[in-house]
Amino acid sequence: MTLAIKTIMSVLVAGVLMAAAGTVAANASSPQKPAGFQSGTLWVVFVDGHGNPESKPFLGVENAFPSMPARQEVNTLRNTGTLAADYEVSTRVYPAAGASLDEVLLVTAFDRSSGEIVYEGQLSELHFRGTGPLPPGESASYVLSIAWSNSGTDDDAYQGQALRFDLLLEAESAAG
Numbered sequence: 001m002t003l004a005i006k007t008i009m010s011v012l013v014a015g016v017l018m019a020a021a022g023t024v025a026a027n028a029s030s031p032q033k034p035a036g037f038q039s040g041t042l043w044v045v046f047v048d049g050h051g052n053p054e055s056k057p058f059l060g061v062e063n064a065f066p067s068m069p070a071r072q073e074v075n076t077l078r079n080t081g082t083l084a085a086d087y088e089v090s091t092r093v094y095p096a097a098g099a100s101l102d103e104v105l106l107v108t109a110f111d112r113s114s115g116e117i118v119y120e121g122q123l124s125e126l127h128f129r130g131t132g133p134l135p136p137g138e139s140a141s142y143v144l145s146i147a148w149s150n151s152g153t154d155d156d157a158y159q160g161q162a163l164r165f166d167l168l169l170e171a172e173s174a175a176g
Contacts, residue, residue, distance in 0.1 A: 002028075002067070013043050025103050040081065040083040042077050042171060043081035044080070045081045046076065046077055046093065046169060047077060049074075049076075053078075054096075057165050060144055061163040062162045063103055063162075064104075064105065064148060065093060066155045069147075071146045071147075072143055072145045074143050076140070077089075077136075079138055079139075080136075080137075082136050083174070084134065084135050084175070086172055087129070087130045087168070088127065088128065089144045089167060090126060090127040090167075090168045091125075091127075093123055093124040094165060096161055096163065099161060100158075102124045104148060104158050105123055105143060105147070105149065106117065106122075106148070106149040107119065107120070107121065107126055108129065108145045110143055112141035116131060119131050134171075
């Protein structure tokens with residue numbers, strides 16, 4: 001081997017050894033993970049009646065009328081991740097042109113297992129937090145009950161209207 005090649009190889013070997021020593025030193029002096037830090041996956045989804053994930057649960061209100069019987073829909077969430085999760089459910093309403101059913105419909109959401117009412121009011125303002133952390137592999141179900149309120153408004157303008165909306169789901173680690 002020539003002197004130039006020996007010198008280059010010596011420099012490369014020295015560089016690799018220095019890099020390895022630096023990595024060991026960095027790992028040895030790295031600060032500890034902060035308290036409450038967890039690794040894992042955070043994934044909470046809406047599921048259908050068979051437990052299959054749904055990107056957007058289908059919900060809608062059509063042909064509503066005064067004194068109509070309450071329409072109820074069960075919505076189930078499942079934690080498919082590996083971390084316990086806190087979650088929130090809210091809506092995005094797509095009102096029709098003209099009078100909006102959102103003005104006269106009353107929505108009540110309650111936890112199916114406890115019966116606790118977690119929201120009551122207009123659909124467009126629906127927002128509630130889960131009643132507790134959702135452990136990995138577990139589900140929580142909520143019933144949305146939609147009825148015509150006794151608002152005393154001129155109901156004729158709302159009859160036959162439709163109201164389309166999405167349920168939105170946000171989750172975060174229950175550990176903070």
